[in-house]
Amino acid sequence: MSFNSAIFVGFLAGVTAVYYLVPRLAKPYFLLLASYAFYLYQPQNARLVVLLLAVTLVTWAAGLAIGRLANAWARRGFLLLSLAVCLGILLFYKYAGFFGGIWAGLTGRPNAAAGLDLIAPLGLSYFTFQSLGYVIDVCQRQAEPEKNPLKYALFVSFFPCIFTGPIERKGHLLPQLDAPRPFDYGRVSGGAARVLWGYVKKMVIADNLAVFVRGVYQTAGSCAGPYLAAASLLFSYQLYMDFSGCCDIAIGGAQMLGVDLLENFHRPFAACSYTELWNRWHISLTSWFRDYIFTPLSFYNRGAPGVWGRLQGWFNVFVIFPISGLWHGAGLGYVLWGVLNGAFLVAGKATARWRRRLARRNPLYRSRLIKTVVQRGCVYLLFTVCIVFFACELYGAEPFAVYGGMLRGWGAALEGGLASLGQGFARLGLDGATAGMLALAGLFVALVEARGPVAGWFRRQWFFVRWPVYYALCLLLLFFGAFGQSAFIYQQY
Numbered sequence: 118m119s120f121n122s123a124i125f126v127g128f129l130a131g132v133t134a135v136y137y138l139v140p141r142l143a144k145p146y147f148l149l150l151a152s153y154a155f156y157l158y159q160p161q162n163a164r165l166v167v168l169l170l171a172v173t174l175v176t177w178a179a180g181l182a183i184g185r186l187a188n189a190w191a192r193r194g195f196l197l198l199s200l201a202v203c204l205g206i207l208l209f210y211k212y213a214g215f216f217g218g219i220w221a222g223l224t225g226r227p228n229a230a231a232g233l234d235l236i237a238p239l240g241l242s243y244f245t246f247q248s249l250g251y252v253i254d255v256c257q258r259q260a261e262p263e264k265n266p267l268k269y270a271l272f273v274s275f276f277p278c279i280f281t282g283p284i285e286r287k288g289h290l291l292p293q294l295d296a297p298r299p300f301d302y303g304r305v306s307g308g309a310a311r312v313l314w315g316y317v318k319k320m321v322i323a324d325n326l327a328v329f330v331r332g333v334y335q336t337a338g339s340c341a342g343p344y345l346a347a348a349s350l351l352f353s354y355q356l357y358m359d360f361s362g363c364c365d366i367a368i369g370g371a372q373m374l375g376v377d378l379l380e381n382f383h384r385p386f387a388a389c390s391y392t393e394l395w396n397r398w399h400i401s402l403t404s405w406f407r408d409y410i411f412t413p414l415s416f417y418n419r420g421a422p423g424v425w426g427r428l429q430g431w432f433n434v435f436v437i438f439p440i441s442g443l444w445h446g447a448g449l450g451y452v453l454w455g456v457l458n459g460a461f462l463v464a465g466k467a468t469a470r471w472r473r474r475l476a477r478r479n480p481l482y483r484s485r486l487i488k489t490v491v492q493r494g495c496v497y498l499l500f501t502v503c504i505v506f507f508a509c510e511l512y513g514a515e516p517f518a519v520y521g522g523m524l525r526g527w528g529a530a531l532e533g534g535l536a537s538l539g540q541g542f543a544r545l546g547l548d549g550a551t552a553g554m555l556a557l558a559g560l561f562v563a564l565v566e567a568r569g570p571v572a573g574w575f576r577r578q579w580f581f582v583r584w585p586v587y588y589a590l591c592l593l594l595l596f597f598g599a600f601g602q603s604a605f606i607y608q609q610y
Contacts, residue, residue, distance in 0.1 A: 118158040120281070120366045121319060128155065129312070133373045137300040144297040145268055148275065148374070155276035156240070165238040168206055169274060175202045176248040177269045180255040184262035192256055199252040203245045210237040215447035240280040242444055244273050246405055251287045253409055260287045268295060277371040281363045283379040283401035290376070298375030307572035308372030310587065314571050315365030316598070317590050322558050323359035324599030326351050328546035334512035337519050341526030343538065344545060345519055352508045353501045354559070357385065360399070365571065372572065384566055389492040391465045391499055395458075402444070406437045431463040438462070450510035457503045554597055 118125050132151045139147050157163045179195040186192050251272070254260035263269040272291050278284075298304070333340050333348035340348075364381040371378045379401050388394035395403055414433045435456070442455025482488040509516040530538055539549060568574045575583055 118155055120363060121316070124158075129370050129373070133305065136374055141297055145271055145294050148294065149267055149271040152271060152274040152276040152279065156274060156279060159239055161236050162238045162240075165210075165236075168210070168238055168241065169244060172203055172206065172245055172248050173270050173273045174266075175199055176252050176273075177263065177266050179252050180262040180269075181264065183252070183255050196252055196256045199249060203249050207241060207245050211241060212443070212447045243282050243284055244279055246402075246444075247284050248273055250284070250405060250409060254287055263287070263291060275371070275376075277367040277374075277376075278378055281360075281367055282399075283364065283367070283381045284405050285379060285401070289379060293376045301375070303576060304375060305373050307576050308369040308374075310575040311369030311372065311572045312366050313369075313587070313590055313594070315362040315367075315369060317558070317594055318358045318362030318365065318562060320598035320600065321593055322555060322562070323355050323362060325551055325555060325597065326355040326358070328599065329542070330355055330508065331512055332545045334508055334514040334519070337514040337522055340522060340545075341530040341541070342523045343527060343530045344541060345523045347542070349501050349505050349508065349519070349523070350497075353497065353504050354386075356504065356507070357382070357398075358559075358562075369572065380570075384563075386497055386500075387493065387567075388496050389489060390469075391461050391496055394496050394500060395462065402441070406441060410437055410440070427466075431466065434462050434466075435459045445507070446510055448510045450506040450516060453516070454503050454506040454510075457506070461499050461503070558593065558597075 118128065128151075132148075136144060136147060136151075153166075156169065157166060162169075176199050179199040182195045183192045186195070251260065251263075251269075255262050263272070268291065271294055272285070272287065273279075275285075275290065275294070330348045330352045333344050334352075337345060361382040368378045368380070381400050383397040383400065385394050385397040388397055411433050414436065438455040438459035439452050440455070441458075442451040442453070445451045445454075476482050476488070479488075481491070505519055506516050508514070509519060530541065542548070542552070565571060565574055575586070578586070
């Protein structure tokens with residue numbers, strides 16, 4: 118069941134209404150039934166629900182055993198068992214064809230995985246990482262094992278975040294599920310407002326941008342440079358609106374049920390450095406990689422002298438980002454996206470001291486506004502350079518053809534002036550009226566999100582301001598929402 122469907126809206130409303138009517142002790146079990154109903158609604162998930170059950174049972178049993186064992190080697194054995202099961206399922210169902218193709222290319226043998234017709238269930242990357250994080254936390258004595266298998270099953274399958282994240286931690290989510298909050302009008306209405314906000318970001322902004330971006334990328338071989346450059350720049354914003362809108366719906370839906378999920382975005386395009394951007398983008402995944410891969414790797418770097426310690430830290434970044442690329446999808450473009458992001462991060466860290474010295478001598482940087490605009494613009498451009506690989510995987514384009522195409526056709530495209538260029542954008546799905554609406558909607562989103570959490574902003578407004586804004590958002594969604602468009606981009610991961 119996709120978030121951008123009428124069925125989900127009715128499902129969320131019905132679950133919320135019943136949730137506050139059932140007895141307090143029964144609430145977690147009701148949510149478990151609702152979560153599995155949500156998961157099984159998708160046909161491919163109904164066929165592969167055994168994978169969710171296997172990951173749940175293995176990691177719950179491993180956590181219980183680890184919590185009771187004192188022997189370090191025995192504890193590590195159960196941790197390795199969990200890793201083998203979870204990563205084995207993930208690698209087989211999501212990456213067997215990809216790695217099989219690479220092996221076939223190297224050896225000249227046929228790709229054995231190509232005939233298996235494997236279809237990964239939605240949410241596989243999310244619930245495997247969430248389960249593994251739980252086992253690792255228990256093994257490191259950072260969390261107590263959950264003894265109730267049904268409550269743990271709810272932690273793994275909680276329906277607002279099973280398909281799209283955020284990737285939750287045991288210490289944050291399980292206590293909330295175990296101690297349900299009573300009905301609170303402010304919390305429920307604030308959650309509903311955030312759900313509406315997410316739909317506006319997805320269906321009004323992201324999906325209208327997708328019409329233009331898809332049209333350009335699917336005809337990348339014949340498109341002129343201005344259109345390819347514009348589509349690439351706009352895809353960065355489309356992806357942010359799509360994914361953050363999806364997270365707004367997940368977080369808002371959980372808030373309606375009295376549960377606070379982790380925030381996944383914090384205005385990433387307001388970042389003034391590439392490192393800062395990645396501290397603000399997909400926060401739950403970035404922190405997962407930091408805590409469970411980067412930090413353990415850094416353990417072996419402790420005590421290394423200055424230069425060697427920095428080199429080893431940079432190497433860790435190069436290990437993490439290609440893995441992050443593969444997490445997003447089984448394609449070479451995702452790996453290259455990760456490698457390029459890692460290169461930009463390492464370059465930023467390596468040159469940070471020199472850039473600070475140059476900034477002190479830059480006369481333009483005496484104006485804080487100009488400095489902020491330049492830095493944010495550079496970060497956005499670097500992000501866009503990487504995201505081309507991502508967009509090409511999504512829309513079936515050739516990345517190097519897109520990069521090369523950005524350099525051609527500028528003279529011909531600009532020869533007829535702005536009117537001719539505008540007609541070209543309109544033919545590809547971005548006319549003047551749509552562009553104006555998107556600019557105003559994007560500006561409003563930026564202004565509101567700069568004030569803090571959206572639900573809190575709405576609740577702080579005077580009654581005669583808040584409700585007209587609600588109605589305006591509903592009308593915006595009704596008149597400009599791109600209904601019937603694709604599902605959320607990150608639901609496929």
